[in-house]
Amino acid sequence: MTYRAPVKDMLFVMKELAGIDAVAQLPGFDDAGYETAQAVLEESAKLNEGVVAPLNVDGDVQPSWFKDGEVTATPGFKEAFQQYTQGGWQGLHHPTDFGGQGLPKLIHAACQEMVNAANLSFALCPLLTDGAIEALLTAGTDEQKSTYLPKLIDGTWTGTMNLTEPQAGSDLSMVRSRAEPLPDGTYKIFGTKIFITWGEHDMAENIVHLVLARVTGAPEGVKGISLFIVPKFLLNSDGSIGARNDVHCVSIEHKMGIKASPTAVLQYGDNGGAIGYLVGEENRGLEYMFVMMNAARFGVGVQGLAVADRAYQRAVAYARDRVQSRPVDGSMKTAAPIIHHPDVRRMLMTMRAYTEGCRAMALVGAAAYDAAHHHPDAQARAENQAVYEFLVPLIKGYSTEMSLEVTSLGVQVHGGMGFIEETGAAQHYRDAKILTIYEGTTAIQANDLVGRKTSRDGGRVAKAMAAQIEATEGELLQQGSDAARAMAQRLAAARRAFLDVVDFVVSESKSNPNAVFAGSVNYLMLAGNLVAGWQMGRALLAAQVRLAADDDTEFMKAKIVTARFYADHILSKVPGLRDSIVEGAAGVTEMALEAF
């Protein structure tokens, strides 16, 4: 089963929904229009289809391997990573000053989907390196930037994020790793970090760990956490690789999925202290880490839609091939490929509609990020930033939750064969389950949506989005096709439900936090469902226009049917979610603790 990158759908979304023409007008993105996107996506497709995707099963069967403090990646990964970085993919959206290509996040996000669809485990290495790059760009000194960024961007080195400790997972206030200041301005780092993705491996010359720790005497809680660079190998004064730093991998985890991606336990300072370099100011580490985390959360959302698309493609291939039973409508007198059966189609359409909706939401979010960072007008930057920040928990939370349903359907389409590991469908199901957990569980995303993104501004951004959705409903009604009317009706019901929930969240957050947080994940699912559905509504409108112009009619017809499916089968869940949130808190909060 070969992965086929959905270049056509990506370009459609970029052009019709995410506004790549407008992105190309932004200062610094002059050459980053549709044609560039097309050329870049086709190159990316070639590499990921041909080199990265074929290693996906290998990584599952022969995971990275720990021995004596060292981790050996799955055979083939190191060479593929060299091709990936030498092709410039690590630096695609990073600044040209440090060797990057300086392309918009919009284009990068599409390429990011491809490498993740090809191989989630592999793609985690560049994803974490991106996080380290973002943090250094935000808070690093000029010297730190010039020392680390070129090597991270060209793939000579990779990066990691070291947050979690055994007692500090979602709750980073409990971080205990410590940093002792040395007279030369560096620090000695001590502590244990767990769940460090690609925390040790043999694919790069050096690994740049970005580590949260407390400086001696720092305040308790989140306000006493600082961020440090702790390279695996120290650097000589000429920048060449020097002595081994005192950070060591003591084990890697035995996981249900993404087995090729080593999840390391790192021990800092067992032999006198690991040398660390402060990033930015002391005690502001969490703030900088959030920069990495927001990039990473967007990336994990893209992982969700990526694995969903891979599962979809595999299921379609099987459904075309597997012959079983006659169609229920009597249209064939012999057993048919199962793709003829309505329930198999329902499953495939569910997989497809979720994936396309989430892809559109992610790319629209990426375009907002580009405008937030590159728009000449400060007001426009601020507005786009607010939209982007509202979308990040939806992209992360909704796209990954839907990936669980989609990869489960992927197994289901295969019937009994889906449960047999050699078929490959099961790997996607196992791999996907981490996505709703790492970089902040769905509940953590939902807390962010409720707190920072909805309550804090009194629902302003949420309501502005609802107004835009209402405008789309008007356009759909005006367009008037059956599909457009169905979409308008579902969007309207979902938007009204959303507004009820926003009012509930805004009015009750302070006075009745347990009730609000009892519904927070449902709110996230409702909002993600609506926003992705809104993009499908906009896609439907664009497809109707291009269909009328006889432009790629088969693609446009499929887009319209998919949008309609989204409306009737996915958006239709939204009113029920509203009821659970607004009327359902008692069932969550009233159980006596001992009664569980």
Next chain:
Amino acid sequence: MTYRAPVKDMLFVMKELAGIDAVAQLPGFDDAGYETAQAVLEESAKLNEGVVAPLNVDGDVQPSWFKDGEVTATPGFKEAFQQYTQGGWQGLHHPTDFGGQGLPKLIHAACQEMVNAANLSFALCPLLTDGAIEALLTAGTDEQKSTYLPKLIDGTWTGTMNLTEPQAGSDLSMVRSRAEPLPDGTYKIFGTKIFITWGEHDMAENIVHLVLARVTGAPEGVKGISLFIVPKFLLNSDGSIGARNDVHCVSIEHKMGIKASPTAVLQYGDNGGAIGYLVGEENRGLEYMFVMMNAARFGVGVQGLAVADRAYQRAVAYARDRVQSRPVDGSMKTAAPIIHHPDVRRMLMTMRAYTEGCRAMALVGAAAYDAAHHHPDAQARAENQAVYEFLVPLIKGYSTEMSLEVTSLGVQVHGGMGFIEETGAAQHYRDAKILTIYEGTTAIQANDLVGRKTSRDGGRVAKAMAAQIEATEGELLQQGSDAARAMAQRLAAARRAFLDVVDFVVSESKSNPNAVFAGSVNYLMLAGNLVAGWQMGRALLAAQVRLAADDDTEFMKAKIVTARFYADHILSKVPGLRDSIVEGAAGVTEMALEAF
């Protein structure tokens, strides 16, 4: 983590919802009332908690093992199986004539939940043996019964169901295995069967395969399939174990879950033909197999709620233990066990409410089965049989689909630890995925619900159930507590949605089968949700009565909260499903085949 059998909830359901007192009035069940149930359940709990449950992880880490045609079960399984069968558990509900205990299915179903919650892989062996026993009871000759049943019931031998072939999965019309009649009335069997659960192992002296095959010259399709007994070892005339029959295990599958349960490829007749004995009449094999399958489908539904309960118990234990973050309501000044956080409670309540609802539905179904087989009045038998048959696809389909969501939430509650295999949550997630597939996928259950169970009688049974639900709504309104009114409102909305769908299914099945089957799985999910929710509504009423009488108040309060949660968070999904079914067919059926 120890499994604790939910004896109290089982007894509550038996008494208040499934009517064990009425079951004990049925001829043949004189001693099978509440007290017996209590004693039996407590014994069952002891065995499953103490002996079977501790082997669950062992079976995952050290699956059954194939070598040279023989399969060795996970260490400890053979001894546990001896304890299980010597305790009389295999024969619990089978006739006393053949060494069984002759207890009602109602009591058996509760014990069946326990052994499955303890260890799905282990429990499959008795589950398949049950199927073989049922088939022989239905269609075996007296000689076949006296030869095989005592040994199957006392666990000296085990049974299997041999349906699937590489080209014949859901579509049994494509079975190609063949049976050549011999002059002595026996047959020579040839062919390949796949996915044969416990098809080869070392836990019993002999394995009695029940095999579908075509007699030479039989008609094409399902009407030419016969059922045969093919023992692994032939029997000498004195009934002792004789020569090895020509059926051999050539491999076992490498599966995502239930790894301790060997899934065999069996080769029949490679050395001249396996000796087989016809069961019942030629060409009526599928009919007999459906007897086995209905028992097995009910059993798989019970597996769904069993694994859900095990996942729930594990998640509760973790949530009580894991300390992380302060409660959002400011009620504690330090980090708290995560069970204090509203979203963790929402997840636990979801797991609990689904499990309790499905347990109640299954036990109510079991009681209907008992009345269908033991009621002195023919009319009452027929009515109960119709109810039982309506419920089987819901018990199988809905309980297993919900188990996917519940086991996923089980991982989610554990956060990153859930993805680490050693924690144990991941095993339930992997194990559960087979449940929506084997013994008929959810789509096959839905076809059954649409065709045999709804269209065929013009929705009579469905509508009669809706009328009973409406009566429960009336009682709830009369009871008048907040929880009862919330339940009444959700039940009413769900019942109206159900009736819309039943009308749609009945009126469109012939004229527009694609539209009906596009919504068949959603119909199954809707109906399962409603019927389980109805049981939760009845449970709420019973709990209110007992609460008023100061009877076990903590349990009754918890039941009421759980029922309310079910109403507001699960029943609330039903109206959206109605929309998808009645208004959503176009999105499923209009996609061009090439466009997928």
